Amino acid sequence: MWGRIKNLIAHSTIRQKLSVLIAVFVLYPVLVVSFFGYFVYARDIRNEIVKSLKQHIESVSNLTIERFGQTRNFAMMLPYDGTLNELFVRMKNGEESESSLYRKIINYLYSKFYSKQEIKAVSFYFTDNINRVYMVQSDNSYSRYVNVIHPIVTKVAEDLEEQFGYYISDDGEIYVIRKMFDRFSFKQYGTIVIAVDKDYMLDYFKDEFPGGAGLILIYNDMSILENGKIPDEDRAFIINQIRRESPEENGSNTLSTSSYDVIFGEIPLSNISLKYGVIMSTSLVMERYNNALKLLLLLTGAVALSMILVAVPLSRAIWAPVGELVGLMKQLEKGNLGVQSKRMQNDEFKFIFDSFNNMSNEIKHLFDVVYKEELARKEAQLAALQAHINPHFLYNTLEIMNWKARMAGNTELSEMIEALGTLFDAGMNKSGKSVVKIREELKLVDSYIFIMNKRFGKRLEFIKVIDETLLDAMIPKLLIQPILENAVVHGIEPVGQGCIKLIIRLEEGRIKVIVEDNGAGISDEDLQEFDRLFKGQPCKMRGSTGIGVKNVHDRIRILYGYEYGLSLEKREEGGTRAIITIPYIL
Template sequence: MNQSTEALETDFRSVKEMYYTLMSDPIVNTELYREITDKETDPDILYENINSRLRRLTYYNNAWNSHLLRYISLIYNENDYNSINNFSAGSIDGIRTNQTVGSFYSTFQDFIANGTRINTILFSADSTDPLIYFAQDYYEIADYKINGTIVMGVSSEQLARAFNSILKYDGALGIVYDEKGRILCSTAQITPGTQIFDASFGEVPVSRMLQDSSSYFINTTSLSGYNLYSAVIIPNRAVFQDLETQMGGYILIILVLAAAFILLGLFISRKIINYINSLISQMEMIQAGHYEITVPNYGIRELDTLSAIFKKTSSKIGYLINEVYTNELLLREAELKALQAQINPHFLFNTLLCISWNAKSNGDEKTSRMIDALSELLDSKMSFTENSKVTVAYEIEHVNFYLFLQKTRFGDKLRFHVDIPEDFLPLLIPKLCLQPIVENAVVHGLENKTGMGYVTVTAKINAGMLIFTVADNGVGMDPSRMDLDADEPCGARPEHHNIGLKNTNKRIRHLYGEPYGITIRSSENFGTLVVIKLPVDRESEHV
């Protein structure tokens, strides 16, 4: 129904556009041309040229090319008019139409005499004429004085083709009628100009069909621009019959699709069950220790992906079992070695103690102190655990032991200064968080330095943090090694002192979190400054 209405709207719109084209053309409307050009006459505006002008104007008009618009006439007075038609040359219908339109003058000459606007629909006196005529005036633009009349003949048969979409329904009817109830065109054999109340379709009055909404689907729509109306009438039974036919086809398609889906589902489920049974069988073999078993490829991407994963998993399980077995052997061997090594520290410390006593008894206090310092350092490192905490006093004592030993080694080439406030000494810090930094400064900062070297260790509390600084005037380090969070390049050999700094930094962050840790500032040949940030830890218990 909507398609029919839209098609009719398009047809009538193209006819109206043709009227406006003629109305605005300066050659067709001589008075309009005079107003625009300010010329009284123009040699090109001759009656014999207007027909060719009309044909040029209609050349690109859709209504003309589709044979909807079949005839155009410009009527100036009772005896004067120009006309063109879409009939074949010499057609009897064309001659008859010319004669019919000539007789229309008497219908609207009174309108012209009174200066009244003309906008009307005319029906031919010949009942066999297939055209419907739309008469509209054309006038001067200055004072709207009627200059003549434009009559356009529209094919009623072509208009009726707008209703083709409803003709698949048996008993359907489409009509176009004006405000006076006259039928312009229809899908039935109804003469144009017949009143709705006088028309019948299949022995049923059209007027009754328009009012019987219980038996018909009815859609009545106003067509813009011409005071016309379209009505589409379709019997209910025809629609229901069509729906039943369509539903029968839909049901058959649904049944066929359902059967196909069931068969496909059974086929797929059978393949999946076979795959699962195969997988269970392979897993039982793996359980029995046959880790080299593989699952065959099935030609289905998802199942083949699962097969590949199964292969990798079984291989990995075999590898891990072998690795666990190997590690268990290594663990037992390590346990034996650990039992053997338990004797070594006691032997070492007892030996160092004997050497210290011997040195002291011989009056060599310096050697005795060196041995005692070394014993303390070795004991501290052997009893080290990652989460151990000690007092600042304990850590500073071992820093002093280390610096004392290095001072003995380097002599006057090394100077050091440890300045820690006394109220900081009871605070807790991670064990071995300072001594490795001091060791790093001496070994890697001062060993290769020419001239006097010094190391200073200081501490302060700022913004709730306990901050230690270890400074040296050594050779410094490459800036690329100062980022303790960066990974070593692939294949690069890690520097020993860089590993020590990184491990200490990781321990501090592991214990206290991201705000704490180690930062480094260094320049080559100008020394290094290491800053260790720790929380102010006053716990009463510590290891």
């Protein structure tokens, strides 16, 4: 009999299983009626307490928004006195020295904020030089702000769509950001950042809540203020729920558990929002109903036992397929492509498992065919881009010439031939490596520089500024020499002399290879043509012009993706600057 029931459950649809579950609950009307009266009464008391808390938190939220609004209004009025705008114009016109400019800006900032106790610090920076920070503060926060906060604030300010916004740091400090615009050109010339006292801005949230309720105020995923009674064992869970919940139309919603209720809400502030959870212990309500609860315990136990006997097989029938599906997904995640389910059922899970089997087969197909074809295509394309017409017989010929030069006692010619041979050998790529260490790439650079020094003599100066901690980082082979050659041909040759500077350094976790020259420079029209060339668009480049730099750009894109590559720009002091950006890989 029991076997027939299990078989019936296993082959019934989800709708049939749910129907059976509903029928089971209908068999216990006495239990339903008893608990109905109990919970209606409890709900009314609970709703009254929740309503009181919601009114209180709404009042506190409005006062906090008003306090933030006062700070916003103060920040929005700053540009209208024109002091910083005038200093900006004078700086651009060369009418202010750096020391005078610094003194006047600091005095201005101090005069504006020294009397406001809620402001801890204020800083200003020009858009053209974001790393130059003018700051006054009431504590020793300058070093931390410049090194930690300022780089983040500049990025937040850059992303702001409006003139005003907020930023809250990992330690909960609040910063007000105000963009400054030129009154004539309406272009942004700078940004003011105000560090306000968190205790002042959030002071209303520190007051005791009705009934001893607790409060957690978060920004993003971090708690910036906690007050009252908060269950330690559930603190992380509550914070996670606050982060995930979105307020309803009335401004808040509620989560109920067996030990507490949580009222969620949100305080919108320009570009950010603060989320809160007010934790109310259910003991405030349940203390009044303990006696009534005792009368129901006996009936609840009997009903619970009956429900377990029926619910266990039903639950297994529902969750066993789910568990199997999870196991199959884990196998797929570990790389067991094409894994299949052999479960045979007549309910809705059959469609799910059939869909999973089809998906697994499709993933295996994509990996075996599409991905491998794409990988082969990229490898072929990379090999084509790296290929150079450097026949082996040319290298052997250079070796013969080097031998004859040494026999004739012509050391200088022999050294030039050896340097050229080094470049030829690298171009032939006998090792088959597409990337090498930077120290190896610099050997090729030195060979090229040696040859150019022999050609130009004292008319050409090479300067290298290399971060030696990066010498073991990996770089695409023959990446720097084409850029140096471009600087010589298009920068130095037209004017007959000059200086080329090679810089390799680490910026924001990426390697920057910079080649600068003070030669003939590059026109805006040519810069636009190079931009079209890099994007694969039609351009007016003639002959071999741009082939070398485009080769470098394409190789980087193929190896590392479209966020890396080569860019060209004009130097203010004359000449051209080429910047290569690649990932830092050891």
